[in-house]
Amino acid sequence: xxxxxxxxxxxxxxxxxxxxxxxxxxxxxxxxxxxxxxxxxxxxxxxxxxxxxxxxxxxxxxxxxxxxxxxxxxxxxxxxxxxxxxxxxxxxxxxxxxxxxxxxxxxxxxxxxxxxxxxxxxxxxxxxxxxxxxxxxxxxxxxxxxxxxxxxxxxxxxxxxxxxxxxxxxxxxxxxxxx
Numbered sequence: 001x002x003x004x005x006x007x008x009x010x011x012x013x014x015x016x017x018x019x020x021x022x023x024x025x026x027x028x029x030x031x032x033x034x035x036x037x038x039x040x041x042x043x044x045x046x047x048x049x050x051x052x053x054x055x056x057x058x059x060x061x062x063x064x065x066x067x068x069x070x071x072x073x074x075x076x077x078x079x080x081x082x083x084x085x086x087x088x089x090x091x092x093x094x095x096x097x098x099x100x101x102x103x104x105x106x107x108x109x110x111x112x113x114x115x116x117x118x119x120x121x122x123x124x125x126x127x128x129x130x131x132x133x134x135x136x137x138x139x140x141x142x143x144x145x146x147x148x149x150x151x152x153x154x155x156x157x158x159x160x161x162x163x164x165x166x167x168x169x170x171x172x173x174x175x176x177x178x179x
Contacts, residue, residue, distance in 0.1 A: 012175055014040040015156070029156050029177065031127050035069065044174065048153055049077040051172035055151040057123040059116070061085050063109070063138050066127035070155065074125060083115045083122070085138050096145050100137035109134070111141055118146035128156040129171060132163030139169065
């Protein structure tokens with residue numbers, strides 16, 4: 001359960017906006033400053049745990065790479081396991097992959113074949129929901145290996161990109177940006 005002392009922390013004050021990164025016209029919401037502030041980081045994990053707990057996950061799946069930063073401590077807070085979803089060729093052992101379309105080209109994500117048992121409840125975790133393409137692909141991959149995806153969770157949702165509409169599961173987002 002959340003700590004009353006962290007309830008009054010405004011997480012948006014700990015997220016830095018960087019214009020024209022990674023390319024001109026993009027406003028990047030940088031969570032590095034949130035991670036560096038102990039009380040804000042602690043409040044973030046507590047709030048995410050409160051949001052995810054009702055979905056009763058057996059395991060959390062973090063999407064490379066910033067999703068790992070959130071999913072690992074969140075799994076500890078919830079008493080669940082943690083599974084990594086990585087770009088092709090980064091995981092040892094036998095993997096299952098899913099290739100999905102990007103604006104220009106394709107990308108592939110993988111999970112270790114034995115990481116998810118059939119029927120396991122897997123909540124997807126990432127730092128940010130933008131267009132929803134990667135999160136939708138991750139959900140498809142988890143379902144392909146037998147997982148059930150009752151929800152996804154992120155710190156930031158860019159609502160103007162409508163990523164939520166591409167997903168079949170509810171999304172728990174701590175912060176929303178409308179532009």
